[in-house]
Amino acid sequence: MNRYLLFFLLLLSSASYAELTFKQLDNVSEAPEQLSGHFTQEKYLSALDTSLISTGLFYYHQGQMLQWKTLKPIQNELVMTPSAIINKQGDQELLRLDTNSNPIAGILSEIFFSALAAEWNNLAMYFELSGEINGKNWYAKLLPTDRTMAQVISLVELKGDTLLRELIFHEKSGDRTTIRFDRLNQ
Amino acid sequence: MKERISSHRWAATSWILLVIIVVFLAFRQGPAFDSSILALLPESEQQPVIQRAIDQMAERFSKRIILLVSAKNEETARTAIKSLAESLIVLPDISEVTWQINESETSKYQDELYPFRFSVIDETTRKLLLTEDYIQIKQRALHRLYSPISVGGSSIIEDPFGFFNELSLQRFSNLDLQVSDSLLKVVGAEQPSYMLIAALASDPFAPDVQHRVLETIAIQKHQLDKTAVSIDMSGMLLHAAAGANQASKEISTIGLGSLLGIIIAILCVFRRFKPLMLLLFTVSIGCISAAAVTMLVFDRVHLVTFAFGAGLVGVSIDYALHFLTERSVSPHNQIMRRLLPGLMLGLFSSVVAYAAQALAPFPGLRQMAVFSVVGLSASWLTVVLCLPLLTKQDPLKPLKAALTLDRLRKRIPRVEGNPLLMLLLLASSGIAIQALWNSSSLDDIRLLQTSPANLLAQEKRIQQALKTSSSSQFILITADSLEHCLQKEEQISIELNRLKENGQLNDYQALSQVLPSLQRQTENTILARQLYDQQLKPLYTIFNVSDKGLDTARLNFEQDVEQQLTPEVWQQHRGAKNWKDLIVLQSETSAATVIRFSGDLSHETKEQLVSLTDVDPEIFYVDQVQNISDLMGNYRGQILTWVIIAYLCVLLVLSLRYKTQVWRIVMPPFLASIFSLAILLQLEQGINLFHLMALILVLGIGLDMGIFLFETDEAAHTWLAVSLSTYTSLLAFGLLALSDTPVLHHFGLTVLLGLVFVWLLTPTARKNNRTDSQI
Numbered sequence: 018m019n020r021y022l023l024f025f026l027l028l029l030s031s032a033s034y035a036e037l038t039f040k041q042l043d044n045v046s047e048a049p050e051q052l053s054g055h056f057t058q059e060k061y062l063s064a065l066d067t068s069l070i071s072t073g074l075f076y077y078h079q080g081q082m083l084q085w086k087t088l089k090p091i092q093n094e095l096v097m098t099p100s101a102i103i104n105k106q107g108d109q110e111l112l113r114l115d116t117n118s119n120p121i122a123g124i125l126s127e128i129f130f131s132a133l134a135a136e137w138n139n140l141a142m143y144f145e146l147s148g149e150i151n152g153k154n155w156y157a158k159l160l161p162t163d164r165t166m167a168q169v170i171s172l173v174e175l176k177g178d179t180l181l182r183e184l185i186f187h188e189k190s191g192d193r194t195t196i197r198f199d200r201l202n203q
Numbered sequence: 204m205k206e207r208i209s210s211h212r213w214a215a216t217s218w219i220l221l222v223i224i225v226v227f228l229a230f231r232q233g234p235a236f237d238s239s240i241l242a243l244l245p246e247s248e249q250q251p252v253i254q255r256a257i258d259q260m261a262e263r264f265s266k267r268i269i270l271l272v273s274a275k276n277e278e279t280a281r282t283a284i285k286s287l288a289e290s291l292i293v294l295p296d297i298s299e300v301t302w303q304i305n306e307s308e309t310s311k312y313q314d315e316l317y318p319f320r321f322s323v324i325d326e327t328t329r330k331l332l333l334t335e336d337y338i339q340i341k342q343r344a345l346h347r348l349y350s351p352i353s354v355g356g357s358s359i360i361e362d363p364f365g366f367f368n369e370l371s372l373q374r375f376s377n378l379d380l381q382v383s384d385s386l387l388k389v390v391g392a393e394q395p396s397y398m399l400i401a402a403l404a405s406d407p408f409a410p411d412v413q414h415r416v417l418e419t420i421a422i423q424k425h426q427l428d429k430t431a432v433s434i435d436m437s438g439m440l441l442h443a444a445a446g447a448n449q450a451s452k453e454i455s456t457i458g459l460g461s462l463l464g465i466i467i468a469i470l471c472v473f474r475r476f477k478p479l480m481l482l483l484f485t486v487s488i489g490c491i492s493a494a495a496v497t498m499l500v501f502d503r504v505h506l507v508t509f510a511f512g513a514g515l516v517g518v519s520i521d522y523a524l525h526f527l528t529e530r531s532v533s534p535h536n537q538i539m540r541r542l543l544p545g546l547m548l549g550l551f552s553s554v555v556a557y558a559a560q561a562l563a564p565f566p567g568l569r570q571m572a573v574f575s576v577v578g579l580s581a582s583w584l585t586v587v588l589c590l591p592l593l594t595k596q597d598p599l600k601p602l603k604a605a606l607t608l609d610r611l612r613k614r615i616p617r618v619e620g621n622p623l624l625m626l627l628l629l630a631s632s633g634i635a636i637q638a639l640w641n642s643s644s645l646d647d648i649r650l651l652q653t654s655p656a657n658l659l660a661q662e663k664r665i666q667q668a669l670k671t672s673s674s675s676q677f678i679l680i681t682a683d684s685l686e687h688c689l690q691k692e693e694q695i696s697i698e699l700n701r702l703k704e705n706g707q708l709n710d711y712q713a714l715s716q717v718l719p720s721l722q723r724q725t726e727n728t729i730l731a732r733q734l735y736d737q738q739l740k741p742l743y744t745i746f747n748v749s750d751k752g753l754d755t756a757r758l759n760f761e762q763d764v765e766q767q768l769t770p771e772v773w774q775q776h777r778g779a780k781n782w783k784d785l786i787v788l789q790s791e792t793s794a795a796t797v798i799r800f801s802g803d804l805s806h807e808t809k810e811q812l813v814s815l816t817d818v819d820p821e822i823f824y825v826d827q828v829q830n831i832s833d834l835m836g837n838y839r840g841q842i843l844t845w846v847i848i849a850y851l852c853v854l855l856v857l858s859l860r861y862k863t864q865v866w867r868i869v870m871p872p873f874l875a876s877i878f879s880l881a882i883l884l885q886l887e888q889g890i891n892l893f894h895l896m897a898l899i900l901v902l903g904i905g906l907d908m909g910i911f912l913f914e915t916d917e918a919a920h921t922w923l924a925v926s927l928s929t930y931t932s933l934l935a936f937g938l939l940a941l942s943d944t945p946v947l948h949h950f951g952l953t954v955l956l957g958l959v960f961v962w963l964l965t966p967t968a969r970k971n972n973r974t975d976s977q978i
Contacts, residue, residue, distance in 0.1 A: 071349045142277075194351060
C-alpha cells in the first residue's frame with residue numbers, strides 16, 4: 018500500500034514540475050527589443066562561507082549586446098556580444114574574450130542573453146527544463162545536458178513573469194550566484 | 204657451325220631462364236608503389252639531428268588523416284562525425300581516432316596541471332608580475348570574482364589571484380577548436396564543422412590500407428550525401444592514393460595509347476604478324492626485367508618511374524626494329540656481323556646517357572636510371588641472343604615502306620654544298636643560344652607535386668580552419684639537455700612574440716609554452732611569492748576575509764609553491780600528448796626540440812627567422828621546401844656538367860671509329876637539343892632539371908640514329924628502322940606531355956620537340972643522294 022502511495026506521490030510531484038515546456042515559457046514571457054534595469058548580485062563562496070554582494074545597472078539590446086555595469090563595491094563594465102566578452106574599466110579595455118575560446122563563459126553569456134530575451138529555444142541545446150507556471154508567474158529549473166557545461170554548473174534556476182526577475186547559477190563546487198533584477202524598463 | 208648454333212641456343216635459353224627467375228623473385232616480394240613527393244626528394248645533406256627532426260615532422264604528417272565534417276545544422280554534423288568515427292575505429296589500419304574529449308579527460312587535464320599553478324604561469328600574468336603591475340592583477344582578480352559569468356570562485360583560498368584561471372584561458376585560446384558537447388568543434392567556420400583525426404597503424408603507401416580506409420570513408424560519404432554533409436580530408440594517405448590512382452590511369456592511357464599506335468605502325472610496315480610478335484616479345488622482356496629488378500633494388504617503386512617506364516617501350520623497341528629491318532635484306536648467317544657494331548655503340552651511348560641520371564641524388568631519378576639501363580640491356584640481350592634463332596627460317600623480303608620513306612628523305616636538302624641551309628641552321632642556332640644565354644631557370648619543389656588540385660584545395664581549407672602547422676618549416680634547437688633546450692626556446696620566444704605582435708607571424712608552438720624550463724619555473728615562484736607577500740592581505744581586506752582565511756591561503760601557497768613541473772612528470776600528463784612530438788631527441792648527453800609555425804610564412808618573416816637563429820650555432824632554421832628547391836638548382840648545374848662529360852666520352856669513342864665524319868652523327872642531336880630548349884623557354888616558365896633529363900634521352904636516341912645510319916651506309920631499311928623508332932618514341936614520350944603530373948609533362952614535351960628536330964635534322968647530315976641499290 019505504502020509503495021503505491023509513494024508511486025502516486027512521485028507521479029504527482031513530477032507532474033507538477035515537468036509540466037513546463039519551453040513553448041509555454043514562450044507564451045507567458047515577452048521578448049523585449051531592449052531592456053534596462055538595476056541588478057543585485059550575490060555571490061556565495063562556499064570556501065569562505067561568505068557572500069560577495071554587488072549592485073549595478075544593465076542594458077540589453079536584442080541580439081546585439083548586454084552591458085553589465087557593476088557600480089558597487091568596484092566599478093567594472095562587462096560587455097557581452099554573441100561573439101565576445103569584453104571587460105572594461107572606464108574606456109580601457111581590460112580583457113577581450115572570444116566566447117568560442119572560453120566555452121563556459123560563452124555558454125553562460127548565452128544563457129544571460131537567452132533568458133533576458135526570452136529566447137528559450139537556445140537554452141534547449143544545453144539544458145533540460147522543468148518547472149511550473151502559476152498564473153503570470155513562472156519558475157524554471159534547468160539541468161545541464163551539455164557535458165562541458167555539466168562539469169561546472171549543476172543547476173540554473175530562473176524566476177519571472179512577463180520578464181525575467183531572478184536567476185541563480187548553482188556551481189558544482191557549492192558556490193552560487195544569485196542575480197535579482199528590478200526597476201526594469203523596456 | 205652446328206656447335207655455334209647449340210651454344211647460341213644455350214645462351215638464349217639461360218637468358219630467358221634468368222629473366223623468369225628474377226621476375227619470380229620480384230613477384231614473390233610483391234609490388235609496393237610510392238607516390239609520395241618525399242620519395243622523389245634528394246637525399247639529405249643535413250646533419251643527422253636535423254634530418255631526424257625533418258623525418259619526425261614528416262612521419263607525424265604521413266601517419267595522420269584529418270577529416271572536417273560540415274553540415275547545415277549542428278545535429279546533422281554531430282551525427283555525421285559520430286558515424287564516421289565509429290566506422291573508422293573498427294578498421295585494423297587505424298590505431299586511434301580522436302574526435303571527442305570526454306569530460307573526465309578535460310577535468311583530468313585541469314587537475315594534473317593545477318598543483319603547478321605557481322611555477323607554470325601564463326605569459327601575460329608573468330609580464331604583469333615582472334613589471335610589478337600588481338594593481339592590474341588585483342583588478343583582474345576582483346573582476347573575476349564579481350563577474351556574473353565567471354565560475355570557480357572557490358579558488359579564493361587556493362588561487363586568489365587566478366593564476367590557474369589565466370593559464371587555462373590561454374591554453375584554450377591557442378586552439379581554434381572548441382569542445383562542444385565533448386566534440387571538437389571548429390571555431391569560426393561558416394557552417395557547424397567538427398574535426399576528427401585518425402592515426403594510421405600501418406603504412407599509408409600500402410595499397411590495401413589505402414583501399415580499406417578510403418572505401419570506408421567513401422561509404423560514409425555516400426550515406427551522408429543525402430543529408431548535405433560535406434567532408435574535407437587531409438593526409439599523406441590521400442595523396443598517396445591519388446598518386447597511385449593517377450599513375451595507373453596514366454600508365455593505362457599513355458602506355459596503351461603508345462602500344463596501340465606502335466602495333467598499327469608495325470603492321471602497316473611489315474604486313475605480317477610475326478615481326479609484331481617478335482617486337483612485343485623483346486619489349487615485354489625489357490619492361491618485365493626492368494620492373495622486376497627495380498622492385499628488388501628499391502623498397503618501393505615510385506609512380507613516376509612506372510610512367511617513365513611506359514615510355515621505355517619506345518626506346519627498347521629500337522634494337523628489335525633494326526634487327527628486323529636488316530633481316531628483311533640480310534640472310535640469317537650474315538646479320539649479326541652486320542648489325543653488332545651498330546647495336547653495341549647504340550647500347551653504349553644510351554646506357555651512358557641513362558646512367559648519368561643515377562648521379563642525381565633524387566631517389567626517383569635513380570630508379571628511372573636503373574629501370575632504363577636494365578630495361579634497355581634486357582631488350583638488347585633478347586635481340587642479340589633470341590631473335591637470330593627465332594628468325595632463322597624467315598625469307599628475305601624487302602620492305603616497300605623503306606623505299607617510300609627513302610624518297611621522302613631525299614627531298615630534305617643536305618647541309619653539304621647548300622650554303623643557304625647552312626646559313627639558316629647557323630642563324631637559328633645563334634638565336635637559340637642567345638635565348639638560352641638570357642634564360643632563367645626554375646627550381647621549384649612544386650614541380651614534384653603530383654597531387655590533384657581538388658585534394659590540395661581540401662587540404663588548404665583544413666589548414667585554414669584549424670590553423671594547423673606546416674611540416675616543412677621549423678626551428679630546431681639543440682643542447683646538452685632538455686632543460687637547456689627549453690631555456691634557449693624561452694630566449695628565442697621573446698623575438699617570436701615580437702614577430703607575432705607585429706603580425707609577421709601567425710602563431711607558433713614551442714615546448715616551453717607548456718613546459719617552462721626549471722629555471723623559468725623557479726623565477727615564476729619567486730615572482731608569485733612577492734605578489735603574495737605584498738598583495739594577499741589588501742585583497743582579502745576587500746572581501747572582509749578573516750585572519751583565519753588569510754592563514755589558510757598562505758599555508759596553501761607554501762604547500763604548492765615548491766611543486767615544479769619536471770619533464771618526467773609532464774610526460775605522464777594527458778595534456779602532453781599533443782606536444783610530445785616537439786621533442787626530437789632526449790638522451791643523457793643531448794637533446795633537441797622543435798618550434799613549429801602555423802600558417803604561411805612570408806619571405807620577410809623567413810629572413811627574420813634565419814637571422815634570429817644565426818646567432819646560436821646550435822639553433823637552426825629549417826625550411827625543407829627551400830632546401831629542396833635549392834638542391835634542385837644545385838643538381839641541375841651538376842647534372843649538366845656530368846652529362847657534358849658523359850657525352851664528351853661518347854664523342855671520343857665515336858671519333859675513334861668515325862674520324863672526321865663524326866659530325867654527321869653528332870650535329871643533328873646537338874642542334875635538336877638547342878632548338879628544343881629555346882622553344883621550351885617560350886612555352887614554359889623556365890628550364891628545370893626534368894627538361895635536362897629529357898634531353899639526355901633525345902641525345903641518346905639521336906646518336907643511335909646517326910650511328911645506325913652510318914654503320915649501314917645510310918641504307919633505306921635503316922632509315923625506316925630509325926624513323927619507326929622515332930615514331931614509337933614520340934608516341935611513348937610525346938604522350939607523356941599530356942600527363943597531369945608536372946614532372947612527366949616536362950619530360951614529354953621536351954622529348955616530343957627534341958625527337959621531331961632530330962628526325963628532321965638527321966637527313967640534312969647525310970653523305971650523298973645515291974639511290975640505295977640494296978634497299
